[in-house]
Amino acid sequence: MSLAIFRLASTLLLSVLSAQSFAADDAWLMLQKTAYAARELNYQGVFAYQNGKQTRSVQITHMNRDGQEMTRNLVLDASLQAKQPREVFSQGNDILIVSPKNESNNTSTVVIEKRRGQNLFPAMLPTDLQALKTSYTTRVLATEMVAGRGTQVIELIANDSYRYSYKIWADAEFGLLLKMTLLDSNKQTVEQIEFTQLSMLNSRDVNWFQPKIDVKKNYVTDISTPVSHVDTNWIVAELPTGYVKVDHVILNLPGKSTPVDQMIFSDGIASVSLFIEPISKAVRPKTGHMVIGSTNICANVTDGYQITVVGEVPAATVLQIAKAVTFKKQTASK
Amino acid sequence: MKNQLSAFMDGELSIEESAHLITSAKTGGELKNCWAQYHIIGDALRGDVGLGGVNMHYDFTSRVMTALELEPTVLASKLAATPKFASQKTAYKTSTKLWSVAASVAAVMFVGVMVFQQQFSQPETLSPVEIAQSVPTEYLQAHQAAAPSSAAYYIQNASFAETKK
The missing domain is CATH 2.50.20.10 (Lipoprotein localisation LolA/LolB/LppX)
Structure with a gap:
């Protein structure tokens, strides 16, 4: 009796599972x-x-x-x-x-x-x-x-x-x-x-x-935005799960005297841009976080560089990427 | 002045009229930049620049370098830089191309020095400012232009343009 119930139950469960998948x-x-x-x-x-x-x-x-x-x-x-x-x-x-x-x-x-x-x-x-x-x-x-x-x-x-x-x-x-x-x-x-x-x-x-x-x-x-694909010494140590780097370019943004590194990360549909540039003398560095609709923007300063992260993703994603940026020290032998 | 520069580049200005332009292009930073920009715009319009996002500065520099190698008369630019230039101008009537090369090199070097100085200067100790105080539209636009999927990009560009008015 109990076996029959178990069988029935497992059959039902299986059919539910397969229906779900x-x-x-x-x-x-x-x-x-x-x-x-x-x-x-x-x-x-x-x-x-x-x-x-x-x-x-x-x-x-x-x-x-x-x-x-x-x-x-x-x-x-x-x-x-x-x-x-x-x-x-x-x-x-x-x-x-x-x-x-x-x-x-x-x-x-x-x-x-x-x-x-x-x-x-x-x-x-x-x-x-x-x-x-x-x-x-x-x-x-x-x-x-x-x-x-x-x-x-x-x-x-x-x-x-x-x-x-x-x-x-x-x-x-x-x-x-x-x-x-x-x-x-x-x-x-x-x-x-x-x-x-x-x-x-x-x-x-x-x-x-x-x-x-x-x-x-x-x-x-x-x-104003010529781009090139480059190698870099910048590393993002821990990307949020599921995101991979899909591109890396150097571009000239309007109003910037030096070129800006831009890395683009995507999980297949959502994407995030990471911008890195040396902090110039005349400009006050920016820090903090802001949100416009679905777009989260976060700014940070690392080793004298301005880090800006922008994406149609939750705040946690831009914050983690901004935090994870480090500069790889060049080795002398290279 | 910029209009004259443009006319000069198009060959619509006589060499006599352009002497002062060349002088100020050599000394003045703005006109020097203009010179380089006009060349880049001209190249872009003539289709020298591919649709696929080409590093224009790199190409620009390398083209100038190639042009330099093909022009063994670089020394003349030194000569031209002397105050005697005005009296010798007839000698250059036939070599405006040389001028274009020399000025391009000057402009590229100028930009190069700027970049160099920026990169090696010590970061200032100006206190950071909250990003929320102004929308960083340049980053937003660059992001939207590069994102693999984007609903926003051309649309937000337009609306930012509107708020700027």
Whole structure:
């Protein structure tokens, strides 16, 4: 009798377990579909982004023509009325930003910035989700409507306090990410981005893929942030779990007389930048911590160097990285 | 002055008109920097700079060095630096390229010295200031530009631009 109950219980337990792991696999599969959908589908829409007190609407047009991705993001703000919209174009791994000069009201100058590729909304998820599996667990939640479309809500739950959790609304039909929120450890929303309008494109016309050039205006290329990949003597002894260094560059920031080291760490979706620069005579070093929406910033001084850590991650992550920076003494034999 | 410099670089200024420009570009720090910047901007617009984030300063310097090796007449820049320059200017009518090389070297060396001095100066004992007192937009923008995934980056750039007005 008791054996039979045990058998029944273990069978039930097994089926519950396998159902759970099936659900988890299911969620990862859905996220995989979401990651590809943003890159492979042709769509046009408007999305709203909110971080802290800042909100912004952006019109996006995305097309994948024979494997070549083309995106135009048009920022819907005052610059539209000024007849010099701020536009972001990306093709493959290249990003080109065309915007009115921001340091004065001199609207006759237009700055063209070139950047390397990034996962921009709605392609927020990497296509390789493997890295995420060590730091997050998934859960499939209810279905909801977003921008007039049915979605499946999936939660990417942080395994520790070094990252936010993500809630993802994926289009029930196409898998496209329609909405995403970042949640802190108290389940409070710290950042949100969502489509308010969306339609799928059928045409192959690419006339939209060009900046609005006004011949009367002066176009300049922004050269303030040239970058190079480098080796360094700076070490971050103990990175928060799950984060790896994905890049290291040296760049010239506006208003800085010396180049700044920038290291970028990522856990697959969340990322943190570490900036290191010698403290110059005229500038007072900065210390302390501040938060803007989902962004935590922390400053510290180490061996006469200014350390600044910035990321869309909890305070614990930027604080730990700032604390862990050390300078490797060069050995004479080297 | 900067406009004249630009015109000079485009070859729109006669050598007679540009003599004073060259003199002040050699002595004045701002004009010297301008000179270098104009060259960099010009190069960028002509597409000498790749989209993939190229170390422009490195390229710039190495190109200048290569140009120097190809120009065996570097000594002339020494000569040109003498006060007699005005009377000898006809000799340089045909060698504006040399000027561009010399000025570029001067600018690069100037920047190099600045960097050197900064790096080896003792850190000042100015007391630290709380970072919360002002939003470090330059770091935010650099982070958003480099982060592998970013929702914020071009959007926040725009809004910061707005608050600056």
